[in-house]
Amino acid sequence: MSYTLFTFESAHGAIAAQSLLARLSPVTMPVPRDISASCGIALRVKDEDAEEASRRLAGSDIGRDMYACYRITADGRGRAVRIEKAE
Amino acid sequence: MLIDARGKACPMPVIMAKKELDRGERALTVAVDNAMALENLRRLAISFNTTFSSEEKDGDFFASFGAKADTSLCPPRATDDIDSGCAVFIARDAVGSGERALGESLMKMALYTLAQSDNIPGCILFMNSGVKLPAGEEQQLTDSISALIKRGTEVLVCGTCLNFYGLTDKLKCGAVSNMYDMMERMLAAKKVISL
Numbered sequence: 001m002s003y004t005l006f007t008f009e010s011a012h013g014a015i016a017a018q019s020l021l022a023r024l025s026p027v028t029m030p031v032p033r034d035i036s037a038s039c040g041i042a043l044r045v046k047d048e049d050a051e052e053a054s055r056r057l058a059g060s061d062i063g064r065d066m067y068a069c070y071r072i073t074a075d076g077r078g079r080a081v082r083i084e085k086a087e
Numbered sequence: 088m089l090i091d092a093r094g095k096a097c098p099m100p101v102i103m104a105k106k107e108l109d110r111g112e113r114a115l116t117v118a119v120d121n122a123m124a125l126e127n128l129r130r131l132a133i134s135f136n137t138t139f140s141s142e143e144k145d146g147d148f149f150a151s152f153g154a155k156a157d158t159s160l161c162p163p164r165a166t167d168d169i170d171s172g173c174a175v176f177i178a179r180d181a182v183g184s185g186e187r188a189l190g191e192s193l194m195k196m197a198l199y200t201l202a203q204s205d206n207i208p209g210c211i212l213f214m215n216s217g218v219k220l221p222a223g224e225e226q227q228l229t230d231s232i233s234a235l236i237k238r239g240t241e242v243l244v245c246g247t248c249l250n251f252y253g254l255t256d257k258l259k260c261g262a263v264s265n266m267y268d269m270m271e272r273m274l275a276a277k278k279v280i281s282l
Contacts, residue, residue: 015188027227028195041192077203077234 001074004050004086005029006057007037009066014041017067020056024049032080035070047071050086088112093120093147097246098265100124101131105267108135108152115152123246123255123263125150130268169239171209172277175201177217182282194220197282198231202238209276210241212269213261218244221261222254229259236260243269 006026008014018028026043035042045053050069057067073082088107092100101124104117108131119125125141128150132139138153181190182197198220201207211232213221220228221244236242242261249255249263273279 011189011192015192018188018192025226027199028192029199030196041196079203 001076001078002047003044003072003074003078004047004053005032005035005070005072005080006043006045006053007031007035007039007068007070008041008062009038011039011041013062013066014039014043016060016062017043017057020060020062021045021053024053026053029078032072032083034080034083035068037068044072088115090115090117092124093118095119095124097124098127098267101127101265101267104128104131104150104152108137113137113152113154117150117152119148119150120146122148124148126263127246127265127268128152130262130264168206169209170206173206173208174272174276174279175208175211176214176273176279176281177211177220178214178281180216180219180223194282195225195227195231198228198235202231202234207235207238207240208280210243210272211235211261212243212245212264212272213248214245214269215248216252218248218254218258219252221259222249222252222257223259233260241272243272245269 006017021043024045026045029042029044031037031040031042054069069086071084071086072080075081090103092103100117100119104115107115117128125148129139132152141148141150181187182193183190221232232242243264244258244261246263246265249258
């Protein structure tokens with residue numbers, strides 16, 4: 001099981017991104033303990049939606065230094081077991 | 088013994104039946120006029136470990152309680168990761184007070200984290216605007232609640248509250264319940280976590 005995760009430097013950014021990515025039905029989850037981000041809210045999208053999500057964020061008011069993207073390999077319940085930072 | 092609880096509002100039919108079961112009555116039939124009351128009586132039978140059957144006649148339901156059930160036919164399921172002494176009480180549709188969008192995100196994250204935990208609560212009780220979570224359109228929330236049910240958490244949802252918010256037909260997961268059962272779970276729990 002794998003998914004793509006977006007983390008944010010501010011809670012306002014994370015909440016704005018929820019609306020921005022609403023069409024992709026992102027799952028709102030806590031940032032995994034192994035990732036450091038200023039805000040604890042992360043948005044999880046399907047790997048196949050990652051490109052569109054990145055595009056939408058890039059075209060938004062949220063600065064590129066205000067969010068990060070990770071590819072997550074997870075166990076059966078969705079808990080991260082491997083984390084790779086994506087560009 | 089026949090109890091006529093038709094026309095009685097929830098949770099009266101359950102209270103009337105429980106009174107007789109507490110007295111030791113084990114050949115009891117209760118007449119009710121709605122499916123929700125019937126479901127509550129079915130759950131009462133489970134908690135009293137008695138057999139249960141029902142029949143519908145002209146729009147009314149007749150619920151019959153019988154002898155003590157043979158539990159050997161129904162082995163208890165594995166409960167390794169269920170903390171049966173823990174109840175979670177959710178009486179609002181967002182965590183805490185403050186900015187609504189933040190509270191909604193925190194609630195999604197709380198239920199997501201709970202569904203992934205090694206130890207899950209014995210029961211989750213939804214009341215007041217909390218019932219909008221299992222009866223709402225937000226799939227992430229219903230997915231988390233369903234995952235907990237699948238793992239063995241009992242999820243009870245206040246029927247009065249569903250009715251108040253016009254959500255009775257919208258419940259996606261969990262069992263419709265009443266103050267009587269929900270308070271019983273809280274009193275029986277070693278700890279109640281309120282979100």
